[in-house]
Each structure stands twice: as structure tokens, then as C-alpha cells.
Amino acid sequence: MTAMPQQDRLTAGAASAPRPWRRWLVMASVPLLVAGAGVWLWLDGQGKVSTDNAYVRQDKVAISSDVTGRIAEVMVAENQRVRRGQVLARLATDPFEMALAEADARLASARLQVRQLKTGTAGSAADLKARREALALATTELERQQQLMKDGFTTRARLQQAEYFAANARAELERGLADDAQVRAAANDAVAIESHPLVMAAKAARDRAAFDLSRTTIKSPANGIATQTTRVLRGQVMVQGVAAMSVMVDGSSFVEANFKETDLEHMRVGQRAEVRLDAFPGQVVAGTVDSIGVGTGAEFAVLPPQNATGNWVKVVQRVPVRIAITQQKDVPLIAGLSADVTVFTK
Numbered sequence: 001m002t003a004m005p006q007q008d009r010l011t012a013g014a015a016s017a018p019r020p021w022r023r024w025l026v027m028a029s030v031p032l033l034v035a036g037a038g039v040w041l042w043l044d045g046q047g048k049v050s051t052d053n054a055y056v057r058q059d060k061v062a063i064s065s066d067v068t069g070r071i072a073e074v075m076v077a078e079n080q081r082v083r084r085g086q087v088l089a090r091l092a093t094d095p096f097e098m099a100l101a102e103a104d105a106r107l108a109s110a111r112l113q114v115r116q117l118k119t120g121t122a123g124s125a126a127d128l129k130a131r132r133e134a135l136a137l138a139t140t141e142l143e144r145q146q147q148l149m150k151d152g153f154t155t156r157a158r159l160q161q162a163e164y165f166a167a168n169a170r171a172e173l174e175r176g177l178a179d180d181a182q183v184r185a186a187a188n189d190a191v192a193i194e195s196h197p198l199v200m201a202a203k204a205a206r207d208r209a210a211f212d213l214s215r216t217t218i219k220s221p222a223n224g225i226a227t228q229t230t231r232v233l234r235g236q237v238m239v240q241g242v243a244a245m246s247v248m249v250d251g252s253s254f255v256e257a258n259f260k261e262t263d264l265e266h267m268r269v270g271q272r273a274e275v276r277l278d279a280f281p282g283q284v285v286a287g288t289v290d291s292i293g294v295g296t297g298a299e300f301a302v303l304p305p306q307n308a309t310g311n312w313v314k315v316v317q318r319v320p321v322r323i324a325i326t327q328q329k330d331v332p333l334i335a336g337l338s339a340d341v342t343v344f345t346k
Contacts, residue, residue: 047346049263053318056277058335059252061222062243063088066215069095071236078229082220082247089232089244091216100213103206110202114193135169142166224249253325253333255287257341258297258318266345267292273323278338283331289343290324 069091076088145162148154193199220226224247232244255275259267267289275285296317298305323341325333 048342048344049259049267050340050342051257051259051263052338052340053259054255054257054275054323054339054341056333056335056337056339057254057256058333059249060335061224061247061249063218063220063245063247064241064243065091065218065238066240067091067096067212068240069216069238071232071234071238074229074232074234076226076229078227080226080229081224082226083223084220086220087217088220088226088229089218089238091218091238093213093216096209096213096216100206100209103202103209107199107202107206110196110198111193114196114198131169131173135166135173138162138166138169220247222247222249248335253328253335254290255285255323255325255339255341257321257323257339257343259321259343261296261317261319264292264319267321267343268345271343271345273341273343275323275325276340276342277331278340279334280331283329285325285329285331285333286327287323287325290322293320293322295319 071089072092073090074088075090076082076086082088142162142165145154145159149156149159226245226247228245232238238244269289269291271289273287273289275287277283277285296319298317321341321343323343
């Protein structure tokens with residue numbers, strides 16, 4: 001095998017060595033690509049702000065009873081769709097029916113009492129007339145005894161007796177006048193029986209008993225989906241004012257996005273927004289900015305932070321922004337789902 005000439009080896013080595021301009025091109029392309037990607041990301045981020053601190057919200061009506069009673073029947077199942085006015089549950093009506101019957105009896109008794117009071121005014125007037133006549137007779141006898149005393153035809157004892165009878169008749173008349181005024185005030189002759197305070201109070205008690213009886217039927221206040229119905233069991237006592245189940249209202253879904261305070265400079269109500277749910281990553285839900293919160297989340301906390309301390313550290317605050325849904329497509333907006341929200345500020 002013959003050896004390669006030295007001149008040929010030098011030519012082959014020169015051909016295989018990398019050229020300097022290529023090395024410099026490769027070295028310069030890397031920072032150029034990084035800078036280009038940064039410029040593209042910066043331009044793409046202009047005119048919009050985004051956050052992944054967002055959640056689907058939905059109006060929820062807590063269902064409670066206006067009266068306390070034992071549950072007799074539950075009419076809906078968990079996650080069942082209900083319409084406004086549909087019966088959700090019924091309470092046992094026996095105690096409320098007895099209370100209504102008692103109220104009816106008290107109303108009838110009040111009417112009877114008022115009738116008796118109005119009839120009593122006639123007897124009081126007759127008694128008052130008799131007392132006036134007795135006072136007139138006693139006064140006449142007193143005057144007669146006084147004249148006889150002047151003429152010397154009677155005794156001091158008879159005169160004193162006549163004075164006593166006259167004073168007693170006058171006192172009886174005053175007592176009769178007071179009793180008559182009291183009877184007339186109680187009877188209240190100026191108003192009808194149904195407008196008398198005693199009857200009106202009994203009517204109010206009866207209406208309250210009827211209202212309580214009607215409230216033993218618990219109905220849905222809106223169209224939606226019944227939830228937490230498993231907490232309501234037959235035989236369980238339903239306490240007045242304590243929520244027992246809930247109804248998620250149809251068409252009330254929205255997204256609450258908590259944006260950084262530094263993202264709000266160009267945000268306005270009515271701007272277009274896009275919502276991407278973590279549960280359905282391939283779907284985009286269209287929306288608009290419905291409102292911007294008037295306070296940060298920390299401002300409405302049960303125990304708001306106290307920043308007037310020596311170890312204060314500045315933390316970027318979050319402001320809740322309500323996103324109204326304008327186009328839902330076929331994506332179910334389940335309350336509580338996580339979402340990414342982008343608002344186009346230009």
C-alpha cells in the first residue's frame with residue numbers, strides 16, 4: 001500500500017476543518033433566537049392580561065323553612081332539575097292545623113266579647129239614668145230638711161241623714177259615669193265589630209297560623225338544579241331559618257378572576273375575555289368584563305392583615321373581576337371549576 005503524499009494530506013485536512021464564519025454564525029444565532037422569542041412573547045402579551053387564579057361561580061339559593069317542623073316527605077333527589085314553584089319537601093301539618101283551629105276559636109271568642117261589650121253600653125246607660133234620679137231625689141230631700149230646720153220643724157239628725165244620702169248619691173253617680181266611660185271605651189261604639197282592636201288582634205293571630213300552615217310546603221324559588229338533598233331525611237326536624245338544601249340557579253354562571261393589582265391599569269368593563277377551563281382544556285368560553293371589584297380579597301377577609309407593623313412586607317394584592325359568559329357552547333359550567341382567564345385590554 002503506497003503512502004499518501006504530504007501535499008494531499010494537507011489538502012484533505014484543510015477541507016475538513018470548519019470554516020470560521022460558520023462557527024461565528026452558530027454562536028450569534030443562539031442569542032438572536034432567544035431575543036426574537038422574547039420580543040415575540042412581549043408583543044403577544046401586549047393588549048391583554050391573564051390569570052390562572054379564576055373559578056366558575058354560580059348563584060346558589062339556600063333552601064330553608066319559615067317554620068320549625070318534622071319532615072314528612074322529600075320530593076326531589078340529588079342533582080335533580082327543578083322548576084320555580086316545584087315542591088321540594090313537606091313538613092308534618094298536624095301541629096299547624098291544631099294551631100289554626102285554636103286561632104279560629106280565639107277569633108270567634110273575640111267577636112263575641114266585642115258584641116257583649118257593645119250590648120253592655122245599653123245597660124250602663126240605664127244604670128246611669130237610675131243614679132241620676134237617685135241623686136235628684138236625695139238633693140230634693142236635703143233641701144226640704146234644710147228648710148224645715150230653718151222653720152224648726154225637724155231635728156239635726158234628720159238633716160245630717162239627708163246630707164249623707166245626697167253625698168252618697170252624688171258619689172254613686174260619679175262612679176256610674178266612670179264605669180259608663182270605661183264600658184263605652186272598651187266597646188268602641190264608633191267602629192264596627194270587625195274593626196275592633198280585639199277582633200283585629202285575633203285576626204292577625206289567625207292569619208299567622210294560616211301562614212305557618214302554608215309554609216309546611218317548601219317550594220323551589222327558581223329554576224335550577226337541587227343539590228345537598230341528601231341532608232334532608234324523612235323524620236328529621238327542619239329548623240326555621242337553617243339551610244337544609246340548595247338550588248343552583250340556571251343561567252347564573254359567571255367566572256370570578258382574581259387579577260393582580262398591577263394588571264388593572266387598562267382593564268375596563270365591557271372588554272372581551274376568553275375563559276379556558278382546566279376540566280376542558282381544548283374549549284374556549286367567550287365572555288366580557290362585567291364588573292371590577294371595589295376591594296381586594298384581603299379587604300373582605302374575616303381577619304384582615306394589619307400592615308402597620310415593623311415587619312411589614314409588601315405583597316401584590318388580588319382584585320376580583322367578574323367575567324360574564326357570552327358564549328358557552330357545550331361546556332358545562334360547574335360551580336367551583338378552575339379556569340384561566342385572558343382579558344383583551346386593547
